[in-house]
Amino acid sequence: MVSMDGQTTAEYTFKKRDQAITISTKSSVKIDGEAVQMDLQLLFQRLTIAAKASQDLASVFKYELCSHPSALFDISLLLRQPQKPVLADAIWALHTPDLLGVTGHVQYVLDGGALVQRIPWTRGSTYKDICKLYSEYVTRKYGEAVVVFDGYQGTSTKDMTHRRRAGGRVGATVTMDEYMPVTMNKDEFLANNTNKQQFINMLSGHLQKKNCQTYHAPGDADLLIVQKAVESATSTNTVLIGDDTDLLILLIYHANLKSHNLFFTPEPKKSTKKPRVWNIKAVKQQLGPSVCTHILFIHAIAGCDTTSRLYGIGKGAPLKKFTTSSEFREQATVFDTQSASTAEVVSAGENALLCLYNGKPGEGLDSLRHKRFCEKVATSTSHVQPQSLPPTSAAAKYHSLRVYYQVQQWKGTVDELLPQEWGWKESDGGLVPVQTDLPPAPLELLRVIRCTCKTDCSSLRCTCKKHDIECSVACSNCKGSGCANSCQAACNDNEDDEDEPGNLH
Known part of the structure; x- marks a missing residue:
């Protein structure tokens, strides 16, 4: 507010660094047992920079590099809300309405x-x-x-x-x-x-x-x-x-x-x-027996009440993919099998997701994540949104298990299955989805995304400066301000330079 004094609206420009960060946009990761609050976007950026500086970047994309699998869960850690009517719209577009009603x-x-x-x-x-x-x-x-x-x-x-x-x-x-x-x-x-x-x-x-x-x-x-x-x-x-x-x-x-x-x-x-008004018999005849046999899987894989919507993948995509891809149809048969093992479901689920994200057979979701990240960095005019990448293989595993459990429940064959063995766990008196079985990033990376310096962070003893990362609010002492390795310090230096005579801009 002070920076606005004496300026007109045409002269004033809002700075990203001055934007208030609300509690709803914050998430935390555990580092050495301590919960550290950090903005989701900032966490992803700092972890990818740290990974690039310290080890092979491709190898760390099996981790989410976020506090949660953002392609499957929103910031409140709820499953991404499905857009179920979109699938109904896609089917309606193929259906000739019953004129008699x-x-x-x-x-x-x-x-x-x-x-x-x-x-x-x-x-x-x-x-x-x-x-x-x-x-x-x-x-x-x-x-x-x-x-x-x-x-x-x-x-x-x-x-x-x-x-x-x-x-x-x-x-x-x-x-x-x-x-x-x-x-x-x-x-x-x-x-x-x-x-x-x-x-x-x-x-x-x-x-x-x-x-x-x-x-x-x-x-x-x-x-x-x-x-x-x-x-x-x-x-x-x-x-x-x-x-x-x-x-x-x-x-x-x-x-x-x-x-x-x-x-x-x-x-x-x-x-x-x-x-x-849907004439169900007419709809079944127009969709054909193959689609109708696997319609439960087509619905569940891209999101229903108990499975997450895939960020960036529309509900009509699985229906279209089923009609065009023999690979996708082959994976669907596994989810229709009552006696499928967890290993078979996990494998089929990852291959099905690869089809939906237009990956190559056998490529693997972790490899596809790294590939998509590099493509976005090369072509995007802004930073990469973590949710825009495919989920990791570790997170997709539990999504696939939940899809299988829901398909079997809809078929009426779920009596012998326990949800706790198919992507769910008990918490606070209810069932909540398992997100992943891996930490957000390798521990050595988590340790370098914040420093514990008690000095001004001006030497390479500061883990942030050592990895060419600016200090942030996650840093235990400086909190990303008042130290020599912060954006605020750099801005102050630039302002001082502007006041010196002889500087041309």
Whole structure:
């Protein structure tokens, strides 16, 4: 602010070094057991410079050179949020919409999770009043529908997704009954899993009194929803009402071409003029048996609720790659095999990712990372973003394991598999994804990205100066300011030079 005094807006230029760094953009790495906070971009730049100065640069690209695998995880260490509707758009572009649409008598199957979110609550109403609103809404629009609810007891691979959707809001646990007035915000109430389960149980009873069939999954309900829709279609035309792309993909995989018509459509919204109506049998016929057999893998490899979106890889890319690459199709068969070993899955997963990143067969992700880094350095006008590089082989291993587990879960064959053996670990009462089994960089590199000098960092005893790296906020004593090896010191020297007579610029 002081530097702005006396200058016009046309004269003043913001300097990168003056930009405030927020806590949300910071991450930490452990060096000799101590957690050191460092900006993600700065950490990547300093580690690559240190690697280039001290050893073969290609050999260190098997490490992320970041505090976390940034191609798979965002700064909050959550899986990168998938862009699931993009895959639906890609399939819709190949699909000829059913012009007749849904006609005549049909059986409706509803996603209970989406239903719970759909109706606003009025504070002051009793929970019985709220349940009555839901049951009247369902019977008025869908008659005696089948409603399938998620379960919220115990751990699940969707724990992280639930935390993201809650947005940090977790309401207090409410011991509720039907005649208790609603005093809490709906979102806060439903962010508490105990509250949500209690309300679902209460709502289920009210729906049953209206002759609706209700079912409760032990965890995520997507597979059970689709199974009930496919089961219904064996005897009558059926419509599944839902908004989740996962349901569409599961219907494409599980639907029987010999059954009655099976449709998928979202809940109509005021802002939508004409909602999409998917005739699942027609979609399956147009996609072909090969794509439909491996559609679960195509969806999971590029990101769903339990697998990360690959930074820079669109959701439509795996569908296109499946139709053009025999190598990619070959890897997909491994994920469709119920008895595949972890070693087979890891190998097939890395080869599949190589295809998506347009690498050469057998090249390896670590080698491709180094190659892409060199290409970007040679052509880019700014520093390389670490997330723009493919993930390391060590991080891709756990991504592949999670993809396999999710595919088997969607197929209904996951009962004999433990998520802890397929890319997940227990933490804070829930399941979280394993990021990698390697440190951010070799320990010798981590030690040189910051100095512990107690002098002015002017000699080669300073590890930063020795490796031609400016001191930074990570340095234990100087904190990147007030020493002879900092950007601030260099800027002060330049300002002094400008004041000396005879200097021409």
